[in-house]
Each structure stands twice: as structure tokens, then as C-alpha cells.
Amino acid sequence: MNIGILGSGMVGQNLGAALVRAGHRVVLGTRTPHNVDEARGPASKSLGDWLEQTAGRGRVGTFAEAAAEGEVVLNATSGAGALDALRLAGAANLDGKILMDLSNPLDFSRGGLPTLFVCNDDSLGERIQAEFAGVKVVKTLNTTNTSVMSDPGQLAGGDHTIFMSGNDAEAKRQVAGYLRDWFGWTDVIDLGDITTARGTEMLLPLWLRLYMTLGTPMFNFKVVR
Amino acid sequence: MNIGILGSGMVGQNLGAALVRAGHRVVLGTRTPHNVDEARGPASKSLGDWLEQTAGRGRVGTFAEAAAEGEVVLNATSGAGALDALRLAGAANLDGKILMDLSNPLDFSRGGLPTLFVCNDDSLGERIQAEFAGVKVVKTLNTTNTSVMSDPGQLAGGDHTIFMSGNDAEAKRQVAGYLRDWFGWTDVIDLGDITTARGTEMLLPLWLRLYMTLGTPMFNFKVVR
Secondary structure, eight states, rough: OOEEEESSOOOHHHHHHHHTTTTTTEEEEOSSOOOOBSSSEEEEEBBBHHHHHTSSSSSEEEEEHHHHHHHHEEEOGGGGGHHHHHHHOHHHTTTEEEEEEEEOOOOOOEEEEESSOSSSSSOOHHHHHHHTTTEEEEHHHSSSHHHHHHHGGGGGOSSSSEEEEEEEEHHHHHHHIIIIIOOOEEEEEEEEGGGGGGHTTTTHHHHHHHHHHHHHSEEEEEEEE | EEEEHHHOOOHHHHHHHHHHTTTOOOEEEOOOOOOOSSSTTTTOOOOHHHHHTTTTTTEEOOHHHHHHOOOOOOOOOOGGGGGHHHHOOOOHHTSSSEEEOOOEEEEOSSSOOOOSSSOSSHHHHHHHHOOEEESSEESTTTTTHHHHHGGGGTTGOOOOOOEOOOOOOHHHHHHHHHHHIOOOOEEEEEESSSGGGHHTTTTTTHHHHHHHHOOSSSSSSEOOO
């Protein structure tokens, strides 16, 4: 399958590499596709290293190229940059496609732990769906660390939960299949329409505190029932 | 132990009955202690029934009586009424004591699913601690249904998580003991100071959607690590 990923930081690189390992072709979209030498963030490799790692099945391109070439598109940008990245990707390149939205509305501008830049009756998932009405936005994978995202089985044999929010039932059915087939997720809960993204985005403050308390990002929530 | 509970609705009645069964003496505080005939909410018994159930070890009183007689006090009021109830309880009756704050800042005023009446850098736990500076506020038990609160073992043998937030380390150590001894909680995570209550209060929107999706309140979060 051809998969477009918007965002070349730690999340995009890691998921892209995992998808290539699973046999897919990936275009990693970035504002700066020609800068392949610099590390993309403190915990990330350079895109040159990523291209070497993905050996011909991974490519680097603009946001628009990633969106155009992906049959499915993953938004792995920072929350603050998500709408701008999607505008650069272009509605025409995204229309009718599934957009798996992994971004979180984190505001790092005040230093210290980020807070959310949405509040209670708003979410980044909804903002994206509202602006890109022709796209099937499915919010998912935003509630755990990227290493757990791409390989849930490394934690308690995969016995924990991932959520989906979106307006299109068939798109969510397909995304549940992708989550299982690409990464191995077995407990996928469909929360409802895109407004339910409020709930998973609001999980981030607890996630961040747990990261500090536990001293590791290698954890996830399981809905025990 | 003498335990004061503020709030005579479903949560207060249920926890009060569980504490009496565990051998404690409970004063259930309410604005209207003389009204023992009416049901206290759609899923609650009357206080007359509760008194019968708790057979001499449970009493009904004012908020002030519950606060004064409790060696430890539980705030099981609705979030919107919490500060008013605590003012009626009286700082002098609470000072120096542990207040386990179970309340959530839910705004039911707009109909439909409630939202929070706090936002991002605020929490009800912090508001309570700020106004009652002499009280050792420990936010806990606010992330699950009251039936799970008082008997976590009925769900997956108790293999799931409860959180604590508070400024006083010794108070949290004691509360962790109460959670274990009173109810059987074994996985208690201390998130940090009272500002970490933001994280657990912000879990409510996800909890409410899960309640709708799963069709039952009998679930809880486990932090898998």
C-alpha cells in the first residue's frame, strides 16, 4: 500500500520505518525535504539516515507529495503545526481519503509541561475535520508513545487499548484493520464521532504526568472491562 | 475509624455503606439531614434506607457534623456543589485533616453530556486546596464508577489503576493505605502535587464516552507498564 505521512519528526520517522518493514511504500512529507542531513528533533535521526534505513521503500517529499501519493495519509505533525501542514498538503490531494490524525493540541509556548490549546468543547481533530470537510478524519494513536504505537506487543503482550474517533463508520472499520495489520493492535475502541477526540486529546495531561512519575514513556492505558 | 463523608448521593451512600461493612463509623453529611424519606437521586436510596442498611454504625448529619466527627473526610459531593459544601462543613472542622476529594468539575448546565467547568491550567482539586489551605487535599477515586471505587476486585480481580494527587506526601502515603485497606486497591499511582488533579479530572470526558460506547459504567483504566 502507498502511505503518506505528514511530519518527519520522531513519530513520522518511526511509523514510516515500521510501515516499510511491514511491506508498504511510504512518502514522508516535510516542509524541508531537501534537508536530509540535520537531525529532526532531539530524539530523531536525520532524513538521510531514515532513507538509508528504509532502503528504497521510503521516500521523502513535500507535504503535498506525501498527501498525493498516499492512499491513506497519517498526520504525525506537531499539534501546533497540523493545520498549516494540512493546508500545504492541499485539500485536493486529501479529499476522499482517510486521514489518520495522530496529532495532539499541545501548547509548548509557556515552557514546562505543555497544556492543551483547545478547551472542553473543542478538539484539534474537530478543527481538522471542519476545515477539510472532504477528508475522512479518524483520530487515533494519539494516546501513547510512538514506540508503543508501532509495536504494542512489546508492552504486556499488546494487552492494552487504542481509541478511534471519526464521523465515517466505514473509514473507522478500515482504520481498525490497519491498526491490527500494520502494528498489531487488538483492542481498538471506536468512541464515536469526531467530537469524541476531545476525550483522547484531554488524556494528554495525565499521560505527561505519568511519563514524569513512571520515568518512562513505555506505558499505555488499558480499558479494563 | 471515624470517617466523615460530604454528600449523600449515590457515591456517598455507597462508600459510606462499604466503610461501615469494613468496620468503620461513618457520618454522612448533607444539606438536608432531616429529609430521610426521599431518594437522593435517580440511582440512590433514601437516607432512611441507608441508615437501616448501615445499622447503627452509619449516621446522617450536617456537612459540619460530618467534617467535625470524621478523622478523615471524603468529599463525595457533585463538583458544582463542592466548594459550597466545604464552606458549610467549615474550615475549622477540616483543618489539619486529610480530605479525600472524589469530586469532578462537571458542568451539566447545558444538557447532554457534561463538560468540565475548569480548563487546562485549573482543576477543582486545586480550587479546593487553595481555599482550604489548612486541609490536606488528596484527589483520588474520581476516575471510576462508585461501584468500582468501593470494590475494585469485582473487575478483573482488581488489576487496574487508581490515582492520587496532593501536596502532602505523608497524607498521600496514608491515603494509599486507606485505599488498600478500605476497598482493596493495589495499584495506586501518586501523580504528584495537587496540580496533577488536572490530568485525572480531564479523564472524565473520555470516561463519559466510554460509558456510552461500552454501555456500562463497570470499567476502569489500567496503566499498563
